[in-house]
Amino acid sequence: MTAPLVVTRARRRRAFGSPSGYLSVALLLLFALTAVFGPMLVDKPRGLGADILQSPSAQHWFGTDDLGQDVFAQVIWGTRISMAVGVAASLIAIVIGTALGLLGAYVKRLDPFISTLVDVMLSLPLLPLMILVTALVGASATSLIVVIGLLSWAEVARLIRSNGMVVASMPYIDGAKVLGAGPLRIIGTELLPAVSPLIVVSVLLTAARAVISEAGLSFLGMGDPSSWSWGRILLNAQRSGVIATAWWQTLFPSLAILLLVLSATIAGIRYNDSRDPRTRGV
Amino acid sequence: MLSYVAKKVARAVITIWMAVTITFFLLRILPADPTLLVVEGDMTPEMQAALREQYGLDKPLLVQYGLYLGELLRGNLGVSFRQLVPVLDILLSRLPWTLLLAGSAFALTVLIGIPLGVYAAVGRGKLVDKVVQFLGVTSNALFVPSVAILLLVVFGAQLGWFPIGGAIDPRTRGAEAYASLLHHLALPLLSLALVQVGPYALTLRTNMLEVLGEDYIKSARSRGFTPRRTVWRHALRNAILPALTLMGLQLGTLIGGAVLTETIFAYPGVGRLIYEAVQQLDYPLLQGAFVLLAITVVAANLITDMVALALNPRIRS
Numbered sequence: 001m002t003a004p005l006v007v008t009r010a011r012r013r014r015a016f017g018s019p020s021g022y023l024s025v026a027l028l029l030l031f032a033l034t035a036v037f038g039p040m041l042v043d044k045p046r047g048l049g050a051d052i053l054q055s056p057s058a059q060h061w062f063g064t065d066d067l068g069q070d071v072f073a074q075v076i077w078g079t080r081i082s083m084a085v086g087v088a089a090s091l092i093a094i095v096i097g098t099a100l101g102l103l104g105a106y107v108k109r110l111d112p113f114i115s116t117l118v119d120v121m122l123s124l125p126l127l128p129l130m131i132l133v134t135a136l137v138g139a140s141a142t143s144l145i146v147v148i149g150l151l152s153w154a155e156v157a158r159l160i161r162s163n164g165m166v167v168a169s170m171p172y173i174d175g176a177k178v179l180g181a182g183p184l185r186i187i188g189t190e191l192l193p194a195v196s197p198l199i200v201v202s203v204l205l206t207a208a209r210a211v212i213s214e215a216g217l218s219f220l221g222m223g224d225p226s227s228w229s230w231g232r233i234l235l236n237a238q239r240s241g242v243i244a245t246a247w248w249q250t251l252f253p254s255l256a257i258l259l260l261v262l263s264a265t266i267a268g269i270r271y272n273d274s275r276d277p278r279t280r281g282v
Numbered sequence: 283m284l285s286y287v288a289k290k291v292a293r294a295v296i297t298i299w300m301a302v303t304i305t306f307f308l309l310r311i312l313p314a315d316p317t318l319l320v321v322e323g324d325m326t327p328e329m330q331a332a333l334r335e336q337y338g339l340d341k342p343l344l345v346q347y348g349l350y351l352g353e354l355l356r357g358n359l360g361v362s363f364r365q366l367v368p369v370l371d372i373l374l375s376r377l378p379w380t381l382l383l384a385g386s387a388f389a390l391t392v393l394i395g396i397p398l399g400v401y402a403a404v405g406r407g408k409l410v411d412k413v414v415q416f417l418g419v420t421s422n423a424l425f426v427p428s429v430a431i432l433l434l435v436v437f438g439a440q441l442g443w444f445p446i447g448g449a450i451d452p453r454t455r456g457a458e459a460y461a462s463l464l465h466h467l468a469l470p471l472l473s474l475a476l477v478q479v480g481p482y483a484l485t486l487r488t489n490m491l492e493v494l495g496e497d498y499i500k501s502a503r504s505r506g507f508t509p510r511r512t513v514w515r516h517a518l519r520n521a522i523l524p525a526l527t528l529m530g531l532q533l534g535t536l537i538g539g540a541v542l543t544e545t546i547f548a549y550p551g552v553g554r555l556i557y558e559a560v561q562q563l564d565y566p567l568l569q570g571a572f573v574l575l576a577i578t579v580v581a582a583n584l585i586t587d588m589v590a591l592a593l594n595p596r597i598r599s
Contacts, residue, residue, distance in 0.1 A: 127538030
């Protein structure tokens, strides 16, 4: 059912043997490098005064906004915040989701509570809830990470729980129980390694969702006002009323969001498919 | 069948209770004292005490919680800080627009998603399948404001085919008013449907593939039904049910998308209201909006489950 985490040559070929596989990984790497090194190479966007609302040119690759700030610089600086929030929030969600999912899969008495909680979280409108919580704790990058992380684990828990249940019913788990292993030990040393490939997939897919959530909250003005993010560039365009005219101010951050989310999603799907060549997608 | 209905209703009640409880404790725990948020400027200790008593804040937390639940059951969601009007009144005046937008997006998603999923499954591995899969994954990766802005710029501002904001032209009457309503609805609706249709088509495709491999499909074919009839009459019926459940689960995302797209198109629904409330830090309004949207989503989810029950005799046993 679940292949080990070690990536064999055949699996690597299945995962990256098509353009969509290596393109998505290459794009993810490019985004990661931009997030780390971009702000060192590109000046922080500042109001320059003269060149306001200019369309893309050799001088301003992505044009300028209504304050004369370079949109290319905003997108580069935004990469760092958008990725940092996405990755950090997804890690919080993964830890909570995996823990609850495995507990639900192995500890029968806890399962009704956990599966009800998961169902409830999945059916609530999360964006309005995130808006409410962020408004209460105050807008900052840290609160975005915590709020998104604490509210995005349900999908992970559901996935890990259903797969953990398959593993938990296997004979070798009973064997471990007979040998005297306690529930926590079985969960930690037997179930966790067995579902670890799914955790890798979940990290990628959850991070993709988290990037979308971050962009949505920043777009509604819940981001850190002192740092750049892709959602905030769109918010600035909305606030200054240039959405219908300055297409460059919204197009480039939108492309950045789409490419990052798409490459993380495809990388996740390809990695998942590489475990089972029968269910090939994309 | 009764136990199925009872289970779904119980789940709906639990979900709403959780949503209500979360917001109660959030508002009591996070800002130290809600009275400090109500009125700006100086307040004498006596005024504060009077306010605290009025809001029941001098009572123990659990008593407050009981009072809060009681008020909710009577439809009291509190008073807006800024507009000094009951939150429920403001929300109910905006809710129909959001229901119209989200409801029509739901319908359009199903309408486009079904043929896409069916054709992809029937032509498995062929070009049509690959195209649908690529579009599905891309649609799932779209950011609602990005799509909304693109539609607004191209079809609103550049081509001038559709209005770029609002929900209706107030000068229109009768049939003209309905036309104006649809005209204003088109772009926000499309921005939501384009994002929703991908995951829906992909799920339907997977379900169809599963159903097409089942024995009763083979027997339908061997009894001489045409492939077309087998796919659309026999297989789709059974593939559609899990996809319906998925749509129920996607309703929360759909409402989230409505909040974003309403903001861009200045559409007068609950979403636009939330955006305005965020700018003014109107906490009771934000809380009420979340509670009302949660109830809406849960109710719609319950309806989806009941439709699934009506369509599928297997659930009944």
